Amino acid sequence: MREIVLDTETTGLDPAKGDRLVEIAGVELINSIPTGRHYHTYINPERAMPDDAYRVHGLSAEFLADHPLFGHVADEFLDFVRDARLVIHNAEFDMRFINWELKTLQRPAIGMEMVLDTLALARRRHPGAPNSLDALCQRYRIDNTRRAKHGALIDAQILAEVYAELTGGRQTSLGLSAEVVVLRGDAKAAVLRRPRPLRPVVTEAERAAHAAFVASLGERAIWLTYEATPDAPRAVAR
Numbered sequence: 001m002r003e004i005v006l007d008t009e010t011t012g013l014d015p016a017k018g019d020r021l022v023e024i025a026g027v028e029l030i031n032s033i034p035t036g037r038h039y040h041t042y043i044n045p046e047r048a049m050p051d052d053a054y055r056v057h058g059l060s061a062e063f064l065a066d067h068p069l070f071g072h073v074a075d076e077f078l079d080f081v082r083d084a085r086l087v088i089h090n091a092e093f094d095m096r097f098i099n100w101e102l103k104t105l106q107r108p109a110i111g112m113e114m115v116l117d118t119l120a121l122a123r124r125r126h127p128g129a130p131n132s133l134d135a136l137c138q139r140y141r142i143d144n145t146r147r148a149k150h151g152a153l154i155d156a157q158i159l160a161e162v163y164a165e166l167t168g169g170r171q172t173s174l175g176l177s178a179e180v181v182v183l184r185g186d187a188k189a190a191v192l193r194r195p196r197p198l199r200p201v202v203t204e205a206e207r208a209a210h211a212a213f214v215a216s217l218g219e220r221a222i223w224l225t226y227e228a229t230p231d232a233p234r235a236v237a238r
Contacts, residue, residue: 021043025152
């Protein structure tokens with residue numbers, strides 16, 4: 001399944017009152033695994049930046065004036081998200097702005113049936129608990145210190161990690177090998193490795209006790225039909 005974890009930044013809270021998108025970013029997942037592809041752009045809102053919004057994301061009207069209008073990047077954005085499920089935290093807010101911008105261009109709206117709201121998912125998983133992105137990072141021990149201010153790309157990257165935890169943790173395959181092979185959008189096989197191997201939790205004493213127990217079972221023990229380590233030869237019961 002192809003999904004896009006998406007986030008936006010805006011000039012305020014309500015496009016009907018003149019607020020506009022100023023940044024949009026999406027991170028591509030295939031079968032819940034980041035592929036390394038992403039979309040990111042700043043957008044010229046053609047209006048002043050309110051102080052409250054500037055304090056949130058740090059994007060000034062002067063900085064944004066050198067970037068394209070939404071109409072100039074709409075095709076590129078729509079091509080990137082086409083046929084993918086959008087994964088968004090507090091999705092109603094972001095989709096209201098995206099669909100408002102599409103409406104001004106007389107483009108069809110993106111239906112909410114294509115959207116998964118991680119805020120609603122978190123509220124079901126953790127009823128009554130704080131479920132902001134920062135609160136979820138704290139709950140799942142995800143490092144968000146790189147997030148000095150809100151930014152669409154960094155927030156989308158962090159949300160992708162949170163989403164993995166909300167949907168069952170980072171185990172994305174039933175295989176126990178060190179490599180996971182996935183099919184990317186370009187139909188080329190990619191091998192993804194765990195960047196930091198997990199620390200072993202079994203002590204040497206426990207390993208020795210286990211080996212002694214297995215040895216006591218005899219040569220016909222079913223346990224011996226399994227590999228002890230990935231490099232060890234497989235023992236076959238006689």
